[in-house]
Amino acid sequence: MTFLGMPAASLTGGNLDGEQPFPEAARLSVGNAQLRRNLGAATHTIRGKRAAVVSELPDWQELRAAGAAIKDDVLANLERYLLQLEQQVTARGGTVHWARDAQEANRIVTDLVKATGASEVVKVKSMATQEIGLNEALEQAGIEAFETDLAELIVQLGHDKPSHILVPAIHRNRSEIREIFLREMPDVDPALTDVPAALAEAARGHLRRKFLTAEVAISGANFAVAETGTLAVVESEGNGRMCLTLPKTLITVMGIEKLVPTWRDLEVFLQLLPRSSTGERMNPYTSMWTGAVEGQQFHLVLLDNGRTATLADPQGRSALRCIRCSACLNVCPVYERAGGHAYGSVYPGPIGAVLSPQLTGVDRNPSLPYASTLCGACYDVCPVAIDIPSMLVHLRARVVDDKREQHRLPSPEQAAMAAASWTMRDSRRWTRALRAVRLSKPLRGWRLLPPPLSSWISSRDLPAAPAQSFRDWWTEREKSRDE
Amino acid sequence: MRVALFITCLADGLYPDVAKATVGLLERLGHEVEVPLQQSCCGQMHINTGYPREAVPLIRNHVDAFAGYDAIVAPSASCTASIRHQHGEVASSIGDASLIASTAEIAARTYELSEFLTDVLEVTDVGAYYPHRVTYHPTCHSLRLLRVGDRPLQLLRQVRGIDLVELPDAESCCGFGGTFALKNPDVSTAMLADKMQNVLQTRAEVCAAGDSSCLMHIGGGLSRLKVGVRTVHLAEILAST
Numbered sequence: 180m181t182f183l184g185m186p187a188a189s190l191t192g193g194n195l196d197g198e199q200p201f202p203e204a205a206r207l208s209v210g211n212a213q214l215r216r217n218l219g220a221a222t223h224t225i226r227g228k229r230a231a232v233v234s235e236l237p238d239w240q241e242l243r244a245a246g247a248a249i250k251d252d253v254l255a256n257l258e259r260y261l262l263q264l265e266q267q268v269t270a271r272g273g274t275v276h277w278a279r280d281a282q283e284a285n286r287i288v289t290d291l292v293k294a295t296g297a298s299e300v301v302k303v304k305s306m307a308t309q310e311i312g313l314n315e316a317l318e319q320a321g322i323e324a325f326e327t328d329l330a331e332l333i334v335q336l337g338h339d340k341p342s343h344i345l346v347p348a349i350h351r352n353r354s355e356i357r358e359i360f361l362r363e364m365p366d367v368d369p370a371l372t373d374v375p376a377a378l379a380e381a382a383r384g385h386l387r388r389k390f391l392t393a394e395v396a397i398s399g400a401n402f403a404v405a406e407t408g409t410l411a412v413v414e415s416e417g418n419g420r421m422c423l424t425l426p427k428t429l430i431t432v433m434g435i436e437k438l439v440p441t442w443r444d445l446e447v448f449l450q451l452l453p454r455s456s457t458g459e460r461m462n463p464y465t466s467m468w469t470g471a472v473e474g475q476q477f478h479l480v481l482l483d484n485g486r487t488a489t490l491a492d493p494q495g496r497s498a499l500r501c502i503r504c505s506a507c508l509n510v511c512p513v514y515e516r517a518g519g520h521a522y523g524s525v526y527p528g529p530i531g532a533v534l535s536p537q538l539t540g541v542d543r544n545p546s547l548p549y550a551s552t553l554c555g556a557c558y559d560v561c562p563v564a565i566d567i568p569s570m571l572v573h574l575r576a577r578v579v580d581d582k583r584e585q586h587r588l589p590s591p592e593q594a595a596m597a598a599a600s601w602t603m604r605d606s607r608r609w610t611r612a613l614r615a616v617r618l619s620k621p622l623r624g625w626r627l628l629p630p631p632l633s634s635w636i637s638s639r640d641l642p643a644a645p646a647q648s649f650r651d652w653w654t655e656r657e658k659s660r661d662e
Numbered sequence: 663m664r665v666a667l668f669i670t671c672l673a674d675g676l677y678p679d680v681a682k683a684t685v686g687l688l689e690r691l692g693h694e695v696e697v698p699l700q701q702s703c704c705g706q707m708h709i710n711t712g713y714p715r716e717a718v719p720l721i722r723n724h725v726d727a728f729a730g731y732d733a734i735v736a737p738s739a740s741c742t743a744s745i746r747h748q749h750g751e752v753a754s755s756i757g758d759a760s761l762i763a764s765t766a767e768i769a770a771r772t773y774e775l776s777e778f779l780t781d782v783l784e785v786t787d788v789g790a791y792y793p794h795r796v797t798y799h800p801t802c803h804s805l806r807l808l809r810v811g812d813r814p815l816q817l818l819r820q821v822r823g824i825d826l827v828e829l830p831d832a833e834s835c836c837g838f839g840g841t842f843a844l845k846n847p848d849v850s851t852a853m854l855a856d857k858m859q860n861v862l863q864t865r866a867e868v869c870a871a872g873d874s875s876c877l878m879h880i881g882g883g884l885s886r887l888k889v890g891v892r893t894v895h896l897a898e899i900l901a902s903t
């Protein structure tokens with residue numbers, strides 16, 4: 180199957196872009212001292228744990244290469260593997276549904292829940308369902324969704340948005356969580372403390388009744404094995420396993436890129452994922468299921484939502500290798516200061532900056548490819564070796580091309596870039612331009628400059644202009660040597 | 663060995679002392695340095711801001727200017743990385759076979775200063791004297807694109823009189839990022855604030871690095887704070903006697 184020439188993503192619904200461009204949203208979060216503290220502490224802790232367990236494995240680089248190669252094979256042969264998966268799941272009693280975008284996926288899931296007659300569902304932590312805004316869609320249909328992952332529950336009870344892929348409530352600290360629980364849990368002990376064990380216990384009490392009564396569970400999937408039709412969820416708390424096993428109906432929403440070809444391939448990813456995400460050698464719970472067991476129903480919703488459009492870009496498609504470990508978020512100096520909400524999408528941080536604009540089309544997320552200093556820390560830690568910095572640079576060119584197409588007149592930035600290119604491509608022009616810099620001598624004292632240069636002097640002094648450019652000095656020196 | 667200096671546009675226009683120091687150092691080590699004046703800019707700013715098309719004439723000019731040298735030395739990790747990794751990609755994207763070949767040829771002979779000294783000239787003691795308390799910031803592109811490792815520190819450790827102090831959280835980005843500093847001034851400033859705090863913690867009088875661009879950012883911030891800490895390029899320390 181070739182995806183080239185397919186239309187760019189045109190999505191309906193979903194939580195993949197924000198109301199504000201990144202720089203504006205980030206301005207607010209950078210000014211939030213509490214958020215900066217919470218994030219700084221949390222990301223540095225996970226960063227250290229990851230580094231320690233990764234350094235234990237002598238073959239880490241080989242594992243990374245294997246992870247990348249397996250995912251590249253999946254992406255190159257996606258149609259074949261998807262059809263194989265569908266066949267295997269169906270043969271084992273499951274039902275497979277195909278969803279083009281968020282709206283379609285939400286409709287499929289809502290209809291499936293309605294058909295069971297249930298008005299409540301329990302949910303396993305899942306990025307795909309956050310991506311499509313499933314909870315909101317269910318709510319509109321009069322169905323209440325209960326998040327069972329602790330961090331996801333904190334976000335839901337706080338009427339908040341996730342700000343991290345693995346730890347959606349990373350922007351909250353213990354005392355904030357205690358306040359949310361006291362406010363939102365009807366049956367909570369009013370003497371609740373902010374000791375983590377006490378908070379976890381409160382959540383457990385709150386959720387237990389739901390596990391026992393829920394008829395329907397909704398999950399995502401970390402992996403799907405095409406060869407056997409097996410789905411896998413990897414987690415720390417065990418709440419996911421309760422959802423996957425207790426209710427009569429299980430609905431799984433999964434992005435079409437989550438496939439691995441064979442059972443053996445899981446060996447690679449079950450090493451890469453926990454070490455990269457939580458900094459553990461192994462995650463506490465790995466649940467796998469194949470089709471439906473007797474007396475239960477299993478539905479698998481395969482979600483495109485911009486993924487085939489992403490696949491169409493040869494320089495962008497490796498973003499679909501991502502296994503959502505969040506290692507790139509934890510090392511990102513921009514994420515650490517700006518926080519996840521500034522990215523506007525459920526996928527924040529470096530992977531969000533390359534994935535969200537591709538899923539939505541760059542016109543809907545033009546500021547995200549620029550939300551990086553290109554420091555390269557993300558690429559170093561990514562367990563499937565996605566070269567995020569190079570991809571960001573590529574997407575910036577796509578943003579510029581898109582803007583060129585939309586506006587007939589060049590923007591000030593385009594004009595400046597064209598002028599710089601014209602000056603610098605010719606050494607005579609360049610030499611003259613450098614002399615002009617020298618004439619503007621008091622450079623350092625300048626306090627008033629037009630944007631975007633005004634943002635430089637808001638926090639930094641300009642360098643003093645030198646008396647002479649290097650090339651003029653050199654030319655003089657050469658002359659005096661010849662004499 | 664015919665050695666050429668790639669001045670870099672920033673050093674040419676704003677930090678000529680960095681280029682002078684590079685020349686002085688290489689000459690002191692017994693090498694004649696040529697400076698082809700046809701050179702201007704590697705085009706990194708254009709490429710990284712989304713304007714690879716506008717970078718093409720700069721890349722063409724660059725490969726023309728530096729044809730025929732055995733080694734091209736630049737006092738910048740960032741520009742070296744662009745030449746090594748990006749020029750070929752831009753050439754491929756426009757499908758220009760001769761440009762692909764010439765960018766590959768130039769890339770293979772281009773070295774960042776600390777690489778050239780330790781790998782090509784195989785010296786770590788360059789005979790420098792610098793009696794100051796110095797902390798070294800390893801720039802992102804030197805660390806993660808060029809993988810220079812501890813080469814700059816090997817060089818600095820041999821400098822007489824230097825009091826070299828380790829920078830806490832050294833490998834974190836300073837927040838410059840080219841046009842990032844202008845497009846995302848708040849995050850850039852927040853990153854800079856943390857970097858400056860770490861620099862100040864060392865009680866160093868000088869913060870050194872191998873990229874004038876990052877130093878312009880860190881130095882601009884330190885100057886604004888009026889804390890009396892200077893930024894100095896690695897080349898200037900190594901050239902000093």
Ligand code: SF4
Nearest residue numbers: 501502504505507561
């Ligand atoms: S891009 Fe790589 S590091 Fe980031 S979440 Fe995905 S797999 Fe993990």
